[in-house]
Amino acid sequence: MRLSLLSALNAERAARRAAVLVTDIASGEQRLVREAEIAGDPLAQELEEKLRQGKSGLIEQGGNQFFLTVQTPPVRLLVIGAVHISQALAPMAKGVDFDVTIVDPRTAFATPERFPDVPVLAEWPDEVLPRFGIDRYTAVVALTHDPKIDDPALGMALRSECFYIGALGSRKTHERRVQRLTDAGFTESDIARIHAPIGLDIGAISPAEIAVSILGEVVASLRKERRRSA
Amino acid sequence: MHATDTDILKAAEAWRREGRNVAIATVVETWGSAPRPVGSHLVIDQDTNFLGSVSGGCVEGAVITEALDVIADGKSRMLEFGVADETAWQVGLSCGGRIKVYVERVD
Incomplete structure (x- = not known):
């Protein structure tokens, strides 16, 4: 060559x-x-x-x-929320060759000290995400629990062809989220694209274990045609 | 940091720019239970430094040996390893699969 x-x-x-x-x-x-x-x-x-x-x-x-x-382009993982789970998730996702970016407008959370290995943007998702042009090689995970931060990101993810959308929160939290997204005009099938509660059911407790379950689910979505049971 | 497919082709480019002689091996066909999918790369330099893999470690040694010849004469080669093959028996593709590997020099 x-x-x-x-x-x-x-x-x-x-x-x-x-x-x-x-x-x-x-x-x-x-x-x-x-x-x-x-x-x-x-x-x-x-x-x-x-x-x-x-x-x-x-x-x-x-x-x-x-x-x-x-x-094909490298898989991009956009993580909304510079939280404890994200700190565990970022290096793991880098390890499987994902291109990771952390987005959180709360400057106390979004610091390079907390995320030494990946870019951290201390901005609102609705300002940042349009710059990325979310494509079909992108996964979006919303981990803040805060509708003010998570919802706009989920809205943009739903309007894109990204291959994975996940949102942290209990079933109750998700019910309220579904209601807000419905009120915002999203259909049932749109909203069904969101994996919530986020992650594979491996009984995860610690932030690192939850990160494993999230990463497992993202990989499963990426490789779904290879899975033996889906 | 371990090597991913992204790093491997980037490394091939970087090594060549440093003046090293480099070959790229690519899995082009597999049959049965092959450990690495089609498109997987292994990059090798003239001092047998290598990055990546074309099998789970079973045939890398043989690929590296052939790669040194490719680096020396610049002729691309197609290698085949499998259970029915004498070489494969020696190098041991223990999973029972068969793979075809294309080896080319970076000029």
């Missing part, structure tokens, strides 16, 4: 844009096809399909074998 090609592939990933590297197995010839350029490629249909599945793989066309290295 030419270094320039490798460099271009890495640049696309850093910019959160999908791309496919096409390798002609017999000749070793390679080309990079950016998502926006797929329609004009001779293998457009195959590239589209592999990208949709998010899977690399071999294909055959005209008696030639091509390997398609599919590169």
Whole structure:
């Protein structure tokens, strides 16, 4: 592989844009096809399909074998609330290669001392989230318990195609949340996208255990087509 | 910090820019219970430093050996490991799966 090609592939990933590297197995010839350029490629249909599945793989066309290295943007985890659970969640999520950002307008919580490994934005979610452009490779978790902070973030997540939305709080808390979101015009099926109470039921007690259950649920949503039972 | 697929291709680029000779191995096909999915990478330099994996550790040694040849002559190679294969028996893909690995030099 030419270094320039490798460099271009890495640049696309850093910019959160999908791309496919096409390798002609017999000749070793390679080309990079950016998502926006797929329609004009001779293998457009195959590239589209592999990208949709998010899977690399071999294909055959005209008696030639091509390997398609599919590169989707890194999963982004937007954590609303610079709380104790988030402190445990941030390093774990980084460990599974998620791109983590913490958002909390309360400056006492949102400090770099509390979150040494990840970006922390001491701003309101409704100001921050539009800048991110929540895409289908994004998960949003709302952990503040405070409707003033959580609700606007959930509203934006529901209007996006993000793959996971979770909200912390008991069933009672969630009932009240459902009511507020309904009043705000969201439908039942919109609201059903929210995982609440958040996290897999592993009987978690401590903040770190709750972080494990949340991360488990996010990964389960990301990999749902691979799960044996869903 | 352990290596993720993101880090591996970034490392390949960084190593090459440092002037190291580098090869990238990619799992291109799997059959049966293969430990790493298609698209997984292993990056290797001329001093056999490596990052990433193409199996659960079963065939990495053999891939690294082949990668040194790829680094030396610049010719890409397709390697196959599996239970029916003599080499695989030696290197031991114990899960019983078969994998095909493409090894190329970064120029």
